[in-house]
Amino acid sequence: MTVSTAIARLNAADPDFARHLDHLLSWESVSDDAVNQRVLDIIKAVRERGDAALVEFTQRFDGVQATSIDDLILDRERLELALTRITPVQRQALEKAADRVRIYHERQKQDSWQYTEADGTVLGQKVTPLDRAGLYVPGGKASYPSSVLMNAIPAKVAGVAEVVMVVPTPRGEVNELVLAAACIAGVDRVFTVGGAQAVAALAYGTESVPQVDKIVGPGNIYVATAKRHVFGQVGIDMIAGPSEILVVCDGQTDPDWIAMDLFSQAEHDEDAQAILVSPDAAFLDRVAASIDKLLPTMERAQIIQKSVNGRGALIQVEDMQQAMDVANRIAPEHLELSVADPQAWLPHIRHAGAIFMGRHTSEALGDYCAGPNHVLPTSGTARFSSPLGVYDFQKRSSIIFCSEQGASELGQTASVLARGESLTAHARSAEYRILTQQKGN
Template structure:
């Protein structure tokens, strides 16, 4: 039998609970000086030497020796070949997931609009897609085809003409599932490069890699640091922290189910966080017993154990309303409302990346095939951020057309305000349009 887990047990009413919660939630994702300096060097080298730098870094970091950048490019035919190579079961699963993700995101697409005022002035908003989006995908054995679908499909639904994907292939190891997902998601070009150098190539362009308008997708600390460094030159989706799950349960769900839901995040990596809130102390005991009984069955037991013992907690609350208050304080990436009537609690939830309703909606379904995006705000940023979506690949431009009468009336208002700011050229520009 495995060594019993040492998971934090807290009570929301204990006098020092707030301090314990702050310690539990604390996570520092800022790169250290050495990582920042290395990333800056890599970005500078790619800007200066382009493809040559990419070939050099691919050999150094990925153990893949090539003669030229052309050897690091996969065309559409290669993606179609990957779709043929995977098993029928894998292809069917990818196709089902891709169709569901597409159908959901089509509801997010915004359209241009305008209205006309009585004097003929027309105001509105024009919606246009980005010209080109870049997708970073981790490579090797730790590849995630689901991330390809979640990042590329919204871009294509938004109308982005070209989606470029970068994915490292350590020692030439290619993940056919990732390429098959890229094929189904409509990715246009793939470059087998990774790390900070791939981010730099997407942000600034090289002889072979086109410059993009926005970079999305997960990566390690070097990728995250590079994305932060190039932000402003290009857009980025977010700087993601470790994966998180917060489960609110009334004590009536099978404790084995809840234990496995907590495991599902803990197995991502040692920094992932799993928290359970319940008003039923005996249920917390039952879930803890399930965690201890089931952990030995997990392939990633070592990772799960570190995650749970360092960052997990089983928290007793007075009632479900208090649980919702705590959920808003935590603002989790994933929130499961594993209760009899989740709709009754939903109005109380203000901050969460994705909300999974009821006992039969585990977070794992959202990761793969429910339809909504699994790229979600972490580390409390759900207080002000939203899931990745079609709107991240669309731009909004204001449209203003003034009729002669409209310009005359608006000119009077603009003149007063401009002179109040001592911007006389603004005022005179507006005054020229005022009818005598």
């Protein structure tokens, strides 16, 4: 079948550029009322009927002939078996990627700290890992062993005692690479359950599935909707939108490279977004030609075509400074600075999930094995959000110890402020601890 693109061309000099860009970036969740109600019904059923509901929904939605929850549990021995079922090359790649991810995230670990003031008052912060984390992993055709590494390893580095993974196995299809990744990453328990029912089980617990403190990992609209509903009962990483890539190029990179970088995110799904920004109009033409040349060679050509035609764009800007302004306006999940001196432009970037520096640094390296996490903020949320990391699996508790003298000094300040707020009990609680000599002064 013939495939071709009609990728949008925008120019930052056009009076309507801002409006066109806003329209291009707009993305609404397809979580309509029907999806929302189904998810609520599923959550209610799991809360009320536990394992029995999980078995029933897995039979109905995934076509798995399970008779009890025992049929949906994979033990550590089964994960180790998966390591023997993948090829040596695959195992080596998983282990190398895992090592790099672990080394990078080790640098994110935060330690507890304290300091002592002159009067003996001690202030500080106690950093504690979560007790248990839940990892959702898509199953079937959308199987991502790399996501297992990216979600489970930071949790283990943070010191999380137990990582519980849920992964659907449609029609009984088990992805050995996913299980091998789980083994390498240190996942403790695996349940072959997916969808909103898996999220509900992790959030509330069942007879067999332990309740977790936080749920991380990507999923379809039912999973995303369920995560939104259980937030508060448990923590969640984010409600992620479609994948995005923004490439800023000075016009000197091979246009085939840039076209393929755009494809690397467009092939995820039809709603993914791939945008190129450059001050060189002739270069944009060359990339457009590369897109048309390379698209028919792609295995997922039709998905790429719909993504590029529906949400992609080639944007011409006046200069590299304006390119930086556009990049910050978009706040992309992935930003490639495919320029001669990326370090010089790095200070100009304020909003991006991950920044890929230079012509040779493809976004794909970050997805799999560079080391930094590939779970990144989407839909402009890089303005206020960060990549998944060790810090997402740790809690921070404030430490306050007052010496007698310190309590007396602080009590006087607290008393004034509390009475100013008409909170008399607060004031008197602090005043009881003011030393008699100071009371009389």
